[in-house]
Amino acid sequence: MKRLVIDINKSFNLSLLIFTLILLTFANTNAQNAYVDSLMRAGNTAYIAKNYEKAIDFYEKIVNEGYESSTLYYNLGNAYYKVGALGKAILNYERALELDPSNEDARYNLKIANAHIIDKINPVPKFFLAEWWERLLDAFSIKTLAIVTAVLFTALLIFVYFFFYGSTPATRKTSFTLGSISLAFLVLFVFLYIGKAKQITGENYGIVLAKEVTVRVSPDENANAAFVVHEGTKVLLVDKVGEWGNVKLADGKKGWAPLSTFELISK
Numbered sequence: 001m002k003r004l005v006i007d008i009n010k011s012f013n014l015s016l017l018i019f020t021l022i023l024l025t026f027a028n029t030n031a032q033n034a035y036v037d038s039l040m041r042a043g044n045t046a047y048i049a050k051n052y053e054k055a056i057d058f059y060e061k062i063v064n065e066g067y068e069s070s071t072l073y074y075n076l077g078n079a080y081y082k083v084g085a086l087g088k089a090i091l092n093y094e095r096a097l098e099l100d101p102s103n104e105d106a107r108y109n110l111k112i113a114n115a116h117i118i119d120k121i122n123p124v125p126k127f128f129l130a131e132w133w134e135r136l137l138d139a140f141s142i143k144t145l146a147i148v149t150a151v152l153f154t155a156l157l158i159f160v161y162f163f164f165y166g167s168t169p170a171t172r173k174t175s176f177t178l179g180s181i182s183l184a185f186l187v188l189f190v191f192l193y194i195g196k197a198k199q200i201t202g203e204n205y206g207i208v209l210a211k212e213v214t215v216r217v218s219p220d221e222n223a224n225a226a227f228v229v230h231e232g233t234k235v236l237l238v239d240k241v242g243e244w245g246n247v248k249l250a251d252g253k254k255g256w257a258p259l260s261t262f263e264l265i266s267k
Contacts, residue, residue, distance in 0.1 A: 052082040070100035087209035118230040123250035152186040204237040215255035219244030226255035
């Protein structure tokens with residue numbers, strides 16, 4: 001009997017410890033959220049007061065805390081645009097759209113910012129189906145695609161169940177029709193999800209932050225110049241060698257630029 005009491009006490013103490021840890025974690029999370037909210041409010045207040053440098057400091061502190069959102073990057077892009085940091089503005093508008101492609105304010109402001117870029121690059125024409133597919137991918141975030149795919153899969157399971165176990169022929173017929181439609185959309189969204197994942201992980205786009213960069217034919221400061229790009233230009237990072245990146249422009253030009261002269265959109 002005494003041994004049982006000791007075991008119960010140990011179990012109680014363990015439960016109390018777990019409960020305490022949960023409470024501390026919850027309290028710490030709430031404290032962090034409150035801190036981030038206060039930084040966001042302070043940043044917004046500074047922006048409204050036209051103290052854009054201070055607003056940038058507050059917004060960047062939130063990013064450094066490991067938090068991100070489309071709204072945060074949109075606000076940060078606006079603040080950088082106001083102080084004339086075109087590259088940083090475009091970078092953050094791109095990040096806002098990566099998290100939420102439906103952010104029309106970020107898309108509109110990105111268009112305005114891109115109009116100020118010195119380099120006017122004509123993209124290589126793409127096959128219309130490839131262009132259509134890219135636009136479809138750009139319409140969704142990876143999170144949205146994951147949610148829609150999960151919902152469609154769940155719906156398909158429900159319709160399959162009612163197809164096999166429905167009480168009436170009408171129920172089974174309706175379930176078959178709706179299940180077929182769900183399956184078709186599920187296949188589409190699975191491919192979209194895979195395509196979006198490859199787009200995010202496989203294509204490392206960056207934004208030039210330096211005022212002017214001489215892109216060279218090889219990763220060497222003394223190598224011949226290939227072409228020149230300016231602040232705000234979007235580049236695709238193809239490869240890296242040491243402190244150099246092999247970048248490609250939308251018109252197909254390729255060369256080597258110091259990694260310090262541009263920053264990747266995806267962190």
